[in-house]
Amino acid sequence: MVVIGEIAGVYGVKGWLRIRSHTQPLENIFRYQEWQLGKDGSWSAVSVTEGRRHGRGLVAKLAGIDDRDAAAKHQGKLIAVRRDQLPDSAGDYYWTDLEGLNVETREGVKLGVVDHLLETGANDVLVVKGEKERLIPFVLDQVVCDIDLRSGVMVVNWDPDF
Incomplete structure (x- = not known):
């Protein structure tokens, strides 16, 4: 569901x-x-x-x-x-597809797991829970580099110190 x-x-x-x-x-x-x-x-x-x-x-x-x-x-x-019942997302992602993905930087540093997303008006924001909670803008190609739903991994261009 x-x-x-x-x-x-x-x-x-x-x-x-x-x-x-x-x-x-x-x-x-x-x-x-x-x-x-x-x-x-x-x-x-x-x-x-x-x-x-x-x-x-x-x-x-x-x-x-x-x-x-x-x-x-x-x-x-x-x-x-x-x-x-949902229409084909045709290159877009349903939030439910993103929740639970492991998030790591391009350098392979593991940041945590997508807990949920927030709608802010300008961009949706990923709430990533790991050693600490991070709010990462969901901006494809600029911040979010790759999403592999099959392997359950999202790669982001993000400083792990943030």
């Missing part, structure tokens, strides 16, 4: 849910008509019957969730899709 969002809360009294999307743009989460909702590794399939922007966020109506009490039971759950 690939997590693409989460249930942020309830909206109204007819079972609508506030959605926190991890997709870009945010509305892309509604391209998937079937979501997996889960917590603690347990997933269940739900159908999205309606979804739209509301203010600065998103709201969705899911099949079988028809009142506020039923919606509240899903608050805090993650929204995921099966990996095979």
Whole structure:
């Protein structure tokens, strides 16, 4: 499963849910008509019957969730899709592909493992945890020299003292 969002809360009294999307743009989460909702590794399939922007966020109506009490039971759950539902990344990388990669410098100094990424506006930032935590800009060709998903290694142009 690939997590693409989460249930942020309830909206109204007819079972609508506030959605926190991890997709870009945010509305892309509604391209998937079937979501997996889960917590603690347990997933269940739900159908999205309606979804739209509301203010600065998103709201969705899911099949079988028809009142506020039923919606509240899903608050805090993650929204995921099966990996095979994602479009081909065509030279780009999904964050989920980068998380867990070993990071080393061009000289072979091991810096740690990609724990997660941050969206900062200008560039995404890799949070690399090793002997110390490092924040490394995800800038292909300038900072990130090579990504080998098969071997699980990312090579960066980075001073190990930073």
